[in-house]
Amino acid sequence: MKITRKQFFQLAGLSLIAVGAKKLIKGTGEAAASEGAAKTTRWGMAIDLEKCRQKEGCRSCINACHSAHNVPQFADRAHEVKWVWKQPFSDVFPFAQTQYTENRFASLPVLLMCNHCDDPPCQDVCPVDATWRTDDGVVTIDFHRCIGCRYCMAACPYGSRSFNWQDPRPAIATVNPDFPTRAKGVVEKCSFCEERLAKKSGPLCVEACEEKALVFGDLDQPDSEIRKVLRLRFALQRKPELGTGPSVYYLL
């Protein structure tokens, strides 16, 4: 049976519409099903700035994280790689204090890390889906997929991400054999210790803090420790007006 060009295109068009409709119906069906789904998890962290400042120059959390995760230590500030670090309050919350209120808070060290945003701009811009927010609220990186374009670093409003400008291995004092290193040319950042979360353990920084200044838990669980402490104390987030929905809170 001979088919004309017109008939072919009509058939093709109808098939395309049919396939599209099927996908649409299937998609809405799944969405409806998942709405009535079980409870969600959203990992978050609360950092008690008063407890954190008790020991001056303390770096227990930073050392625990960086040594376990094979984070390279570069002397050159321009090429440093850091997952967790401290900066003065006036750098982190520049407009929270004025010259009349500066004395007490300005020099307070604030622990900084990826905020594991609810709506991360880094996820939106990644052209290869190398970074995304998992279902339990951790913003993660697939180092195998990353092409090193650094768009995520431009998109992050918090400066949480670091790039491997060179091979990191020479700058790792002692390699932890239980955790991979990264290669040059990829972006990395705090992972909320995903590998430990999978084994029902908490992040290393939380464990390492001698002052117990870090509280980690499920923000979606009303009776979790983090929810309790957030009800008790006044908490700040970094740049909440940007709509990113950070999961890291700072208790004052």
Next chain:
Amino acid sequence: MLLSQKALVGGRGYWLWITCLLLVVLAGLVCYLRQLAQGLVITGLSRDVTWGIYIAQFTFFVGIAASAVTVVLPYYLHDCKQFSRLTILGELLAISAVLMAVLFIIVDLGQPSRILNIVLHPQPQSVMFWDMIALSGYFLINIVIASGTVNAGREQVSPPSWIKTLAFISIPWAVSIHTVTAFLFSGLPGRSYWLTAILAPRFLASAFASGSALLILLSFMIRKLTAFDVGSEAPSKLAVILAYATAINVFFILAEVFTAFYSEIPDHEVGFEYLFIGLRSDYHLVPWMWLSFLLSLIALTLLLVPHWRTNSRLLVIACVCIFVSIWLDKGLGLIIAGFVPSPLGAITQYVPTLPEWTIVSGIWALGALVTTAFFKTAFSAWEGN
């Protein structure tokens, strides 16, 4: 002889030019191999300033590519017959400009061997995905239009009618490639210098200005060096378009400055402060940004006065001024000011290193090489084998 083989035929001057370009390309390649081996540490980039001259040049040359529309639109949409020879040059220039833009992206990547991931794992929510689509499409459209036009020129017939259709499509497409490139920057919540709706219009205005200036300069150069003449009307008509584009570009810059400094919102001011005043003892961009502004004012004056605009020597000066001005603004200032100060208020100075400049020059030379080959082919087609 194949038409493209005409690019291999030339006098001593021609081959001297080609050899110099090839040497620069080679130097750039050697530096890039070093960058592949050692990583981007050989550049002046840092944790705070993560994009620099590579991405800035990408942006600039997407603009040059988009500027083909300044000749395509009048010629195809408004039947400006004077542009008949200039249009093909614009389209060929667009092809090499897109090539350069893509090369600048590739040399900026930390893991370039994984570049196909953009195609294998498409992410429509990322503007970079659409930039890839837009640039690839524009590249293909211009290749088809240019080869069709050049072949028709060789056969001394008028180009087939489907070329006109493709040219119509290329007009909004040209606008889209540079709009999408602007959207790469203007949708990022943490970068206040870029977070402005006027970024896309600013990009287009500066693209049309710098691109048409380049095209005018090239047509004068070609008239001097070869037998090909675009005619005397084409450059002067294009100069009028250039005048408008320059005026709009200056207006957009002043509009931005007004919003920043009248509102006195620190986040809005700080990018312009860094570029034009300096912040915390980092002034290294200040003289260049003022030079850029001064050059655009000189160019605008020369272009707005008809008596001066029609004087070829003054027109050449105006074109050089506006091209350099926009190169400084877009090819240097724009990107760096997005990263300074950093999200935590740090002022980190970015100065491209020598290997970085060498790689950039290598890509410039490759673009010049490709443009030369294209133009030589086109001239041969018109001069009748």
Next chain:
Amino acid sequence: MNDRPFIVAGLIVFVAIVTTPLWRGVTARNVVLAAPEIKLPAHEKQCVAPLNYMRASHMQLLEQWRDDVVRQQQPRYAAYNGRVYEKSLSKTCLSQCHGSRQEFCDRCHNYNGVAALNCWECHNDAPPAPRSTP
């Protein structure tokens, strides 16, 4: 006619390049002609998948494991023999059975010149002390 020397020279260069695999092996000095000997695990006779599958598709399995662990957060692998393993080249394959990459992976991979995906740029080939299965 004065192009002939160029054409002949070009042809010679072309033929030389194209036949490199044939003559380069003959002139190379460190040629090992016997098949490589790989170290087999002392106390395990069964791999995570049947031998023939592993011979043909171990790289595909590892890539699948990689995506499952990193992108789906699913680290447990239910093998064909009913046992459950952690999806990890270093911790399961090397640490529990095959020793080190020099004794196992590298033998065949170096011999065949197959090293496109360089796992060891990031992953540690020095396996931690052997531990029991989860």
